[in-house]
Amino acid sequence: MDGLDLLVRNTSEVLTVEGTHRERAEDALTPKPGAVVGVRGGRIAYVGPEAGLPAGAVGPDTEVVDALGGFVGPGFVDPHTHLVFAGERSTEFDLRNQGATYLELAKAGGGIAGTVRATRAASEDELVRLALPRAKRLLEQGVTTAEVKSGYGLNLETELKMLRAVRRLGTRTPLELVPTLLCAHAVPEEYRGNREAYVRLCIEEILPAVAKEDLARFCDVFVEDSAFTVDEARRILSAAKSLGMTPRLHADQLTACGASELAAELDAATADHLEQVTDAGLKALADANVTAVLVPTSTLFLRMRPYAPGRRIRDAGLNIALGTNVNPGSAMSENTALALGLACLENGLTAAEAYWGATRGAAVSLGMQRHGRLSEGDPADLVVFGCASYRHLPYHLGVAHARVVVKAGRIVVRQPMDGCV
Ligand SMILES: [Zn+2]
Known part of the structure; x- marks a missing residue:
């Protein structure tokens, strides 16, 4: 595998949201506990256990983001x-x-x-x-x-x-x-x-x-x-x-x-x-x-x-x-x-x-079949949140928890990573 451009590690879970609205929403979010996300060429290249990353995936040019135990989901x-x-x-x-x-x-x-x-x-x-x-x-x-x-x-x-x-x-x-x-x-x-x-x-x-x-x-x-x-x-x-x-x-x-x-x-x-x-x-x-x-x-x-x-x-x-x-x-x-x-x-x-x-x-x-989801090959639009679960977002009312926001593989928002609630 060629080196990744970006690797997000140390997550509580990654929600790849690969289901449909016809199933239970908890299942449709398709959580992958402890997974890492690899990005290359603006697209999702890998979602899975860190141990499963192919040799050479993390190279000298790979930017590594430590999620500090927060969860990751699609933008x-x-x-x-x-x-x-x-x-x-x-x-x-x-x-x-x-x-x-x-x-x-x-x-x-x-x-x-x-x-x-x-x-x-x-x-x-x-x-x-x-x-x-x-x-x-x-x-x-x-x-x-x-x-x-x-x-x-x-x-x-x-x-x-x-x-x-x-x-x-x-x-x-x-x-x-x-x-x-x-x-x-x-x-x-x-x-x-x-x-x-x-x-x-x-x-x-x-x-x-x-x-x-x-x-x-x-x-x-x-x-x-x-x-x-x-x-x-x-x-x-x-x-x-x-x-x-x-x-x-x-x-x-x-x-x-x-x-x-x-x-x-x-x-x-x-x-x-x-x-x-x-x-x-x-x-x-x-x-x-x-x-x-x-x-x-x-x-x-x-x-x-x-x-x-x-x-x-x-x-x-x-x-x-x-x-x-x-x-x-x-x-x-x-x-x-x-x-x-x-x-x-x-x-x-x-x-x-x-x-x-x-x-x-x-x-x-919006008819955007590859957005709002993190399957391999999808545009790398993703968010690293400063909380361990999506359930925290509605509960912590009106407070933004996005810490790192990635659009098409590029980091476009970077807030202080001050730990995870
Ligand atoms: Zn309106």
């Missing part, structure tokens, strides 16, 4: 973010917590309209510059791949600018980005009296322009009677599909409006949120093998009840993905550890199910 995959935007809404947050109504907030210039104004006014350079520290905070949590949505442009020019910013951001951060067009995030103010004209703008101009530049892999619609109706979403997402973009839907967040059924009908990759999903909606999603994306941080942030019924979703046989939904309005948090904690405390998942959702479950939802 987290965040399946739902709004990482690119301008402006911030801390005043709105404060007002809302003091009981201000949506209308009062809108009058104060808040709501999504405020972010749209700031994002339209920002240059592409500025959007990249503003998003870089957010990407860094995700990396520090151990996230190595993230989906990123547009949706604060709501016109042709700014939706394109946002997606170009996502593309450029991807060349400036080790975080691997997967772009989603979300021009149907809200009906922009200038189309309030004529929503049909905006739906047609999406279908006839924005979608084709995005497809022409190959700027998005997915297309998302916020399906809600207050945003886009099921019929409008069907038209937009069918057009997106014909242009090669796979649907993801903001579904059943505020009301059960048939969005899950639509996701199933359209063979969508995901239905996200699902706070209000019905049993019929769940059955449709399960039959169509749509991934349920849970984003409990936004349920907390909006002080909504109920949380998405994660237990019922999981028991219905769905693949679950777990994301931060980081965005300026309803979840200003890049904290994957907090999302893991809330998934257990409020969505009713076990620690193993939540961990699955943040790794392999999320990768599957």
Whole structure:
């Protein structure tokens, strides 16, 4: 064997996450107690007992990382973010917590309209510059791949600018980005009296322009009677599909409006949120093998009840993905550890199910068959944690335990290795 580029040793266990969502999550995580991980050429070259390393595996150029008894797992995959935007809404947050109504907030210039104004006014350079520290905070949590949505442009020019910013951001951060067009995030103010004209703008101009530049892999619609109706979403997402973009839907967040059924009908990759999903909606999603994306941080942030019924979703046989939904309005948090904690405390998942959702479950939802997993030949995206078990992550609420983060074989985050809890 040629020398490894990197060897991680002295682990409590390595979670290779090679199972499927159809088995018990504890088994699907496929723990390998005491294993070492070898990396070469940006890929996983070896996972197994140290004694099983072939002769010559550790050479003079091999960087050896001592995990000090911590566990190792795949880099987290965040399946739902709004990482690119301008402006911030801390005043709105404060007002809302003091009981201000949506209308009062809108009058104060808040709501999504405020972010749209700031994002339209920002240059592409500025959007990249503003998003870089957010990407860094995700990396520090151990996230190595993230989906990123547009949706604060709501016109042709700014939706394109946002997606170009996502593309450029991807060349400036080790975080691997997967772009989603979300021009149907809200009906922009200038189309309030004529929503049909905006739906047609999406279908006839924005979608084709995005497809022409190959700027998005997915297309998302916020399906809600207050945003886009099921019929409008069907038209937009069918057009997106014909242009090669796979649907993801903001579904059943505020009301059960048939969005899950639509996701199933359209063979969508995901239905996200699902706070209000019905049993019929769940059955449709399960039959169509749509991934349920849970984003409990936004349920907390909006002080909504109920949380998405994660237990019922999981028991219905769905693949679950777990994301931060980081965005300026309803979840200003890049904290994957907090999302893991809330998934257990409020969505009713076990620690193993939540961990699955943040790794392999999320990768599957993005169609990334070799991400969120540590099989030989997979991209070497991995995290060395400062704790012995994945169970510690949701339990130690909201605290990041990533100590060394590796993206494509390269160490991109290195925190002090101060022992293992
Ligand atoms: Zn969202």
